Every structure is written in structure tokens, then in C-alpha cells.
Amino acid sequence: MPRTLSAALSASLLALAAAPAFAWDAHGHRVITYLALDGLPFADKPAKGDAAPAPIVTVPLWLSSPEIKDAVAYQCAEPDRIRAQPTPSLVHVNGPDHYLDLDMLPRWGMTIDTMPTLRHRFIKELTLARPKFPQNFTDYDPAKDAANENEWPGLGAQAVMEAYAGLQASFRTLKIIEIAGAEGRDLQIAQGRQNAVFYMGRLSHFVGDLAQPLHTTIHHHGWVRDVATFPDPATLPSTWNPNDYTTEYAFHAYIDGTILIHHQLTVESLTPTQKHERTVNDMDPWGDVLAHIKRSFAQVEPLYRMHKDDTLRGPEGKAFISERLHDGADMLRALIVAAWTSSDPVKRDLDYFTSGTPAAGQPSLPEMNTRRIPARTGTEAEQARKEAEERRKARSGGGAGKTPPPAPTPTPAPQP
Numbered sequence: 502m503p504r505t506l507s508a509a510l511s512a513s514l515l516a517l518a519a520a521p522a523f524a525w526d527a528h529g530h531r532v533i534t535y536l537a538l539d540g541l542p543f544a545d546k547p548a549k550g551d552a553a554p555a556p557i558v559t560v561p562l563w564l565s566s567p568e569i570k571d572a573v574a575y576q577c578a579e580p581d582r583i584r585a586q587p588t589p590s591l592v593h594v595n596g597p598d599h600y601l602d603l604d605m606l607p608r609w610g611m612t613i614d615t616m617p618t619l620r621h622r623f624i625k626e627l628t629l630a631r632p633k634f635p636q637n638f639t640d641y642d643p644a645k646d647a648a649n650e651n652e653w654p655g656l657g658a659q660a661v662m663e664a665y666a667g668l669q670a671s672f673r674t675l676k677i678i679e680i681a682g683a684e685g686r687d688l689q690i691a692q693g694r695q696n697a698v699f700y701m702g703r704l705s706h707f708v709g710d711l712a713q714p715l716h717t718t719i720h721h722h723g724w725v726r727d728v729a730t731f732p733d734p735a736t737l738p739s740t741w742n743p744n745d746y747t748t749e750y751a752f753h754a755y756i757d758g759t760i761l762i763h764h765q766l767t768v769e770s771l772t773p774t775q776k777h778e779r780t781v782n783d784m785d786p787w788g789d790v791l792a793h794i795k796r797s798f799a800q801v802e803p804l805y806r807m808h809k810d811d812t813l814r815g816p817e818g819k820a821f822i823s824e825r826l827h828d829g830a831d832m833l834r835a836l837i838v839a840a841w842t843s844s845d846p847v848k849r850d851l852d853y854f855t856s857g858t859p860a861a862g863q864p865s866l867p868e869m870n871t872r873r874i875p876a877r878t879g880t881e882a883e884q885a886r887k888e889a890e891e892r893r894k895a896r897s898g899g900g901a902g903k904t905p906p907p908a909p910t911p912t913p914a915p916q917p
């Protein structure tokens with residue numbers, strides 16, 4: 502979670518390293534991951550309690566295995582592990598994915614609601630807008646940003662969408678292999694599941710990061726003078742920090758980890774209060790991702806206030822931090838379920854896969870490499886749902902005299 506490893510932060514991390522209970526930020530990400538995966542709806546076991554009705558939407562049973570959960574829990578911390586590497590190319594492409602400084606967007610004449618969904622379009626619009634507002638960027642010094650990491654307000658929302666789409670694609674491939682027939686495809690199934698684990702890990706990380714309020718604001722490492730609002734360095738703190746919130750850089754690490762240790766927040770302690778109720782638009786969860794970020798951003802000032810009046814360390818603070826972890830987990834679970842329900846393949850997907858990906862023992866022919874598949878359209882996504890439903894009906898023998906197939910996945914209305 503930490504943005505840059507300053508000397509001050511290094512000192513605080515060293516202090517934290519002595520804490521015996523558990524690691525800090527990786528722990529929080531793991532908690533979110535397990536709380537989400539434990540709430541997934543499986544066909545043969547209700548998500549909550551024996552009395553609960555069987556869920557209408559279900560995900561495949563292999564996602565319930567302890568090995569898969571542990572693998573995702575390992576993978577969910579990987580974006581921070583690679584962030585710790587000093588290679589500029591890696592920092593450049595990975596660093597801004599961990600946050601969105603929502604309150605910085607007006608510098609570019611933009612708001613979260615006008616921010617483009619696509620990464621490169623977003624950067625292009627930021628670049629084009631910047632010359633119009635030179636007074637807003639006097640705090641940015643390219644000479645101090647070798648990896649070109651800090652020029653942007655953050656790409657966390659786009660990173661969530663990309664991980665979601667990657668997971669959707671991995672799930673789709675697994676469904677295709679199931680339709681194509683598993684014979685000779687054990688390796689492909691195993692690797693396909695690993696691909697899904699990879700994307701679930703990334704999705705968990707970035708959803709979790711954005712549930713941490715300090716990952717949504719310019720005040721990410723203590724309250725700062727925003728030069729776009731208060732350009733005069735002589736401005737008194739009473740002007741730009743009227744409530745006298747902490748300006749400590751180490752505040753971020755304190756929220757990332759120390760406070761979780763203080764309240765002993767673990768999977769076990771949080772499981773009884775974890776809700777599994779959020780749903781997202783599975784064909785386009787952009788609006789849901791923005792709502793997730795806005796919920797977190799709304800907690801920025803309350804977080805600073807609770808730190809100032811020291812309620813953060815009491816029961817109120819425990820409930821506050823727990824709510825942020827719960828919200829991250831519920832959002833992650835909803836996105837995983839949505840990636841599954843929206844990943845049905847059309848026949849062309851199946852033809853493309855089987856023609857280019859031979860099962861064990863089948864030859865790889867040159868013409869396989871010439872096949873190309875055009876991008877799918879929204880209409881085809883609906884067609885994919887219909888074809889999947891027909892396959893389900895066919896598998897259940899048409900329904901006559903047999904157990905009825907699961908109800909079709911409800912399709913949420915598109916975001917306005």
C-alpha cells in the first residue's frame with residue numbers, strides 16, 4: 502500500500518516489523534481475500550448457514566478448495582511485492598494502479614464521473630488538459646520522479662476494471678474447455694485456474710487498496726497543502742488544515758497495518774459480521790467501481806477526525822476499520838461472481854479455442870495459427886448467455902421428469 506518509501510516511512514516500517522502478531526498491509530489484503538472467497542455462492546453449499554436457501558447464482562466448486570483460496574491470498578499481495586522493486590519500468594506501470602486521488606481530478610478539469618474508463622484514454626485526456634491549468638501543477642517536479650509514477654492522480658479504477666476483465670476472460674476459457682471436453686486438457690485446466698487465481702489476486706489487491714480511504718485522496722500520507730487550492734507557500738496551516746489533522750507521513754502505514762494489529766482484526770474476528778449482499782453490473786461494473794471508490798473517499802475526513810480525537814483506537818475506530826475491510830470483501834466477492842456470470846462463451850469462442858489449442862496427443866497444425874477472433878460485441882455477450890442456458894438445459898435432459906436446472910443468471914440493468 503505505501504506510495505513511496507521515504508526515510509520516515511522506512512523508519513515506521515522497521516518499527517512495525519517488530520510487531521509479533523502479523524504483517525501489516527499484506528495481512529489486510531489477505532483478510533479481504535478470505536472474507537470474499539468464503540462468501541462465494543456454491544451450488545451445493547449455501548453461503549451462510551444451513552438454513553439459507555440455495556443461491557440462484559453459483560460459481561464452480563473448485564473455487565472453494567483451500568489450496569485455491571490460499572493461492573489467491575498469496576497472489577493478492579503480489580502487486581505490493583513487485584511495487585517494492587526499484588526498477589523504473591516496473592514502478593512506472595505498477596505504482597499508479599494502487600490508488601486514485603479523487604480530490605486531485607479537478608486539477609485537470611475532471612471529476613470521477615467524467616474520468617474515462619480506459620487507461621490510455623484517461624492519460625491522453627489528462628495530458629491534453631494539463632496545459633490549460635499550469636498553475637495547478639507547481640508541486641510536480643519530473644526530476645524527482647524518475648519512474649514517472651507521480652504525475653497522474655492514480656489509475657486504481659482502471660486497474661480494477663482490467664483485473665476484472667482478465668478474470669472474466671480466464672473464466673470464459675475454463676468454460677470453453679469444459680464444453681470442448683476435458684480429455685487431454687488437464688494441463689490446460691490447471692493453467693486456466695492459475696490464470697484465474699492470478700487475476701483474482703490482482704482484483705483483490707486493487708479493490709482492497711481502494712477500500713482504504715487514504716488510497717483515494719491527495720492527503721494519502723498526512724494532511725497536505727494542496728497547491729491547486731492554496732498556491733501560496735506562505736499560507737498558514739490554519740487555512741489549508743483548519744481542523745489541525747495530522748501531517749505525519751507515517752499516518753498511512755499506521756492505517757495500513759498498525760491499527761489492524763491494535764484491534765486484532767483477522768479473518769476469524771471479522772467473519773461473523775461479514776455481509777454477502779452487494780451485486781454489480783456484470784457486463785459493465787464501472788459505475789459500481791466508482792461507487793466503491795466514492796464510499797471510501799467519503800471516509801477520508803472521518804478517518805482523520807477519529808485519529809485526532811483518538812477514537813480510532815477505541816470501539817468506534819474498530820467498527821470503522823472493520824467496515825472498510827468488510828466493504829472491500831463484499832465488493833470483491835460481488836466482482837468475482839459477476840466475472841463468472843458474464844463469462845459465457847459463444848460458439849465462435851469455442852471454435853477459436855479448439856482450432857488453436859490442441860488437447861494432449863492432438864497435432865498442432867499450421868493453419869491453427871492463422872485464425873483470428875474479432876472483439877466480441879454486447880449483442881454477442883447476450884447470445885453467449887442464451888447459448889450457455891441452452892447447454893444447461895441440454896445437460897439436464899430438457900427438464901422433463903428431472904431436477905430443474907438452476908435459474909438463469911439475472912442480468913442487472915445497464916448503468917445509466
Ligand SMILES: [Zn+2]
Pocket residue numbers: 502503580581599706710
Ligand atoms: Zn497496493
